[in-house]
Amino acid sequence: MPTPRITELPDAVRALIEKNSGPITDMGTVHGGYNSSIAACVRTGRRSPHTLFVKGLPLDHPRVWTQAREAKINPHVRDLTPALHWYEEADGWSLLGFEYVEGDHADYTPGASDLSQISATMGQLARLRAPGVELKTMTDRYRTYVESPAELKWFEGDSLLHTDWNPHNVIITKAGAVLVDWAWASTGAAWIDSALWLLWLLWLIADGHTAAQAESVAATHPAWKSAPSAGLDTLARVQERLWDSIAEQSPDNWSQTMKAAARAWNTHRQSQD
Ligand SMILES: Nc1ncnc2c1ncn2[C@@H]1O[C@H](COP(=O)(O)OP(=O)(O)O)[C@@H](O)[C@H]1O
Ligand SMILES: [Mg+2]
Structure with missing residues (x-):
């Protein structure tokens, strides 16, 4: 809420x-x-x-x-x-x-020049090891959304992840993209951040990326190539369930749009099989 x-x-x-x-x-x-x-x-x-x-x-x-x-x-x-x-x-x-940093919220529309700057900052993050700070793990966060506990293995890892890629959490400054709001920082498989970013690229739906375009933008993240196809499929299913439940609890416009984005990505993944 x-x-x-x-x-x-x-x-x-x-x-x-x-x-x-x-x-x-x-x-x-x-x-x-x-x-x-x-x-x-x-x-x-x-x-x-x-x-x-x-x-x-x-x-x-x-x-x-x-x-x-x-x-x-x-x-x-x-x-x-x-x-x-x-x-x-x-x-x-x-x-x-x-x-305080001066700048604008990130523009996630297709072709926006912000996208490559964000990808560069995400690449910097991907090179950091998770610090010795107690953080939630992605397996904990997704436990209730998988079909079976065995699926959780896809999300295991010790990379530091931001996980909340709402464009309001990315400020484009003169010096590049800055990430704010680490409230949901977690540890897990390195590729998860690129896939969670992808979902927000789809969030615009009507004037946003198609699922295939969003995947190609996410693929500019260095960890995307390490993403197992079955791991991406599982994450897409998890995200659809998760946003269904968020949209049920808070039926505002943006969560409805996120739900549609998660559905679009999951449908795209299933059509790849
Ligand atoms: N250090 C900062 N300097 C300037 N603006 C910021 C800074 N950190 C966050 N913001 C702005 O404030 C908004 C809310 O901050 P955020 O940390 O994302 O809190 P919330 O939990 O409400 O999402 C952000 O969307 C961003 O626009
Ligand atoms: Mg925020």
Whole structure:
């Protein structure tokens, strides 16, 4: 379920930001993303102005644990993501204070110049080993969506994966594609990220990629060639089940479109047999 975004910072949140970064001089809500109660661009400091991206959830939010995971992963992915300046859990709030990056959300339409930049950043990520930080494994995440436990073997691996390739989590800056929102960082087979990206390339459906086009874009990712065909087939089935269940719980437009994208990919995989 999407978490409604708060546009006025509560006093407790302002106080925590000011404790860490000095007096707030300006702020604005950041659009994009679905999970955080607070996503704000905050300017602080009278003498040396500084711009932060502050992301927050109330401490009683069911997904508040994802904040700690982002805090832990940040030092290990510093070449791909903005620096985390501070992390606070107090007074009812969990807050992350990141360096603010200027840029636009990624454009996933066919032929967009962003695609090769994103693939380059994904390639950098694919070369990193999973850090010694406790992360969910893809086998755990997909356990309830496979037909039999034996299928889970396709997803095993020790690669660090971002897994949430929503275009709002990719910011195109002057220096290239930057990945934000590591809330769903996981470990698993190296090729999984390329296949999960593919699904978002299909997400646009009407004016987006066909399944075959999306696969050829995903194939620019260095790990795609290591993807076993049966592993891709299994992932396509898992994704269709997963998005069916998400779309049932939150029948908004984007989850319906994602469900259609997952179905289109699974149908494409089946037609290859
Ligand atoms: N460091 C940053 N600098 C500038 N904008 C950011 C930064 N991190 C995230 N954003 C923007 O804020 C939005 C929400 O942040 P995100 O971490 O994706 O949270 P959510 O959990 O709400 O999806 C992103 O879609 C992106 O547009
Ligand atoms: Mg996000």
